[in-house]
Amino acid sequence: MTDRFEATPAFADALDRALAALPLEERLAHVAALGARAVFTTSLGIEDQVITAAIGLNRLEIAVSTLETGRLFKETVDLIGETEERFGLSIRLYRPEQADVDAYAAQYGLNGFYDSVEARHACCGVRKLKPLARALEGAGIWITGLRRGQSGNRATTPFAEFDAERNLIKVNPLADWSIEDINAYVEAHAVPVNPLHKRGYPSIGCEPCTRAIKPGEPERAGRWWWEQDEKRECGLHVAEAAASSSLPEPA
Numbered sequence: 001m002t003d004r005f006e007a008t009p010a011f012a013d014a015l016d017r018a019l020a021a022l023p024l025e026e027r028l029a030h031v032a033a034l035g036a037r038a039v040f041t042t043s044l045g046i047e048d049q050v051i052t053a054a055i056g057l058n059r060l061e062i063a064v065s066t067l068e069t070g071r072l073f074k075e076t077v078d079l080i081g082e083t084e085e086r087f088g089l090s091i092r093l094y095r096p097e098q099a100d101v102d103a104y105a106a107q108y109g110l111n112g113f114y115d116s117v118e119a120r121h122a123c124c125g126v127r128k129l130k131p132l133a134r135a136l137e138g139a140g141i142w143i144t145g146l147r148r149g150q151s152g153n154r155a156t157t158p159f160a161e162f163d164a165e166r167n168l169i170k171v172n173p174l175a176d177w178s179i180e181d182i183n184a185y186v187e188a189h190a191v192p193v194n195p196l197h198k199r200g201y202p203s204i205g206c207e208p209c210t211r212a213i214k215p216g217e218p219e220r221a222g223r224w225w226w227e228q229d230e231k232r233e234c235g236l237h238v239a240e241a242a243a244s245s246s247l248p249e250p251a
């Protein structure tokens with residue numbers, strides 16, 4: 001790969017190959033040294049807590065941000081401060097615009113997302129996608145906690161891919177990690193995690209849109225559980241959703 005950062009498919013492919021052979025900390029250090037602004041968006045879920053820990057413990061030049069949708073679980077909000085204190089870093093919060101929230105409520109109702117996929121996507125657009133766009137302003141690299149084992153929709157997640165819509169390179173440094181790898185890292189580094197994970201929530205999003213899963217259900221079965229589409233995503237990780245004409249989700 002060239003030494004000079006470029007937000008191009010060719011650079012992403014070369015970066016994907018370079019990251020494959022490295023352990024997590026070196027993947028992140030490699031990305032932080034590329035010379036582009038690197039932004040990690042955390043949902044405070046267990047995978048993202050591992051990445052935050054690796055960034056904080058290694059003092060890497062990577063901005064850590066989260067989308068504070070206004071509908072998060074109290075446990076998730078509490079974890080923000082606890083994580084900042086544990087790793088000595090700041091997590092920047094991106095909130096929806098109040099005018100957008102008001103307009104949504106006027107058109108669909110505050111909880112209108114239960115009524116249709118279109119209304120749900122509209123809510124995620126206001127509370128997640130627009131704040132995400134602000135979080136990624138000026139970024140050349142977007143780091144996420146996606147894992148191949150999280151769902152069939154994520155089974156081919158690469159370490160690096162070109163995001164044409166946002167004109168940046170998306171890096172998924174945990175793509176090949178299993179949930180056992182995640183749990184081992186959490187244990188070894190005393191990483192604080194959301195107490196909801198132990199109550200049957202492997203994947204945690206907004207409170208009204210997340211339920212606990214039953215034994216044997218896929219990890220993301222508790223997200224937008226009332227919808228039938230197997231490819232439910234919130235819109236953050238849009239490429240696959242757009243390609244399937246399903247809709248976008250964050251985290």
Ligand code: SF4
Pocket residue numbers: 069071113120121123124125127128205206208209234
């Ligand atoms: S997950 Fe639910 S509450 Fe959160 S932004 Fe999407 S539709 Fe709205």
